[in-house]
Amino acid sequence: MRSLGVSGRVAQAMVVALAVATTSAGVQAQSTSAAGKQRAGSSQALERGRYLVMIGGCNDCHTPGFAVSGGKLPEKDWLVGDSVGFSGPWGITYASNLRLLVSNMTQQDWIKRAHSEMRPPMPAPSLHHMHEDDLKAVYRFIASLGPAGKPAPQYLPPGSKPTGPVVVFPTP
Numbered sequence: 001m002r003s004l005g006v007s008g009r010v011a012q013a014m015v016v017a018l019a020v021a022t023t024s025a026g027v028q029a030q031s032t033s034a035a036g037k038q039r040a041g042s043s044q045a046l047e048r049g050r051y052l053v054m055i056g057g058c059n060d061c062h063t064p065g066f067a068v069s070g071g072k073l074p075e076k077d078w079l080v081g082d083s084v085g086f087s088g089p090w091g092i093t094y095a096s097n098l099r100l101l102v103s104n105m106t107q108q109d110w111i112k113r114a115h116s117e118m119r120p121p122m123p124a125p126s127l128h129h130m131h132e133d134d135l136k137a138v139y140r141f142i143a144s145l146g147p148a149g150k151p152a153p154q155y156l157p158p159g160s161k162p163t164g165p166v167v168v169f170p171t172p
């Protein structure tokens, strides 16, 4: 093998060093863009969840004062449940605190709950029709808001006296 001489060896070492530097920079650039994509993916999922909550009208009942304010309440106040009851032939129901509910549930529990029975005026038939991917996006969005507020009052069976304000539905 031909001897490279001192300057040749230095040059070879530099080429090796440069190659290593270029490769690790490449790997770094790659992993940064993968993390970026993941972040963009999850922010897209949150955006979708927020959109579905908005068009699903969930805040109208599950956020105190939302409908009356014309939807002008900040996200930090969303979906904490309401102590204004809905009184009808079904008894008295209260829109649950979804922030606390979600913080105590896995995504799978949430999907199961969303497919199960709920009393009026919860638009359960609409929720039952929501695709699983959309339910997951709603779950992730509510989870991203974090737990807040206190549990809504317990359901009261027909004939019970409400302890606070109620919206009365006419009995047919």
Ligand code: HEC
Residues within 6 Å of the ligand: 052, 053, 056, 057, 058, 059, 060, 061, 062, 086, 093, 094, 095, 096, 097, 098, 101, 113, 114, 117, 118, 119, 120, 121, 122, 123, 127, 138, 155
């Ligand atoms: C018209 C009012 C109203 C709207 C709109 C509404 N909800 Fe509800 N929701 C209720 C009431 C009232 C209950 C309690 C029902 C019961 O006691 O069985 C409830 C219960 C629930 C529950 C069960 C909570 C538990 O404690 O197990 C979930 C989940 C839920 N709502 C999700 C949603 C989502 C998601 C939306 C929007 C797509 C939505 N709701 C829109 C009134 C509403």
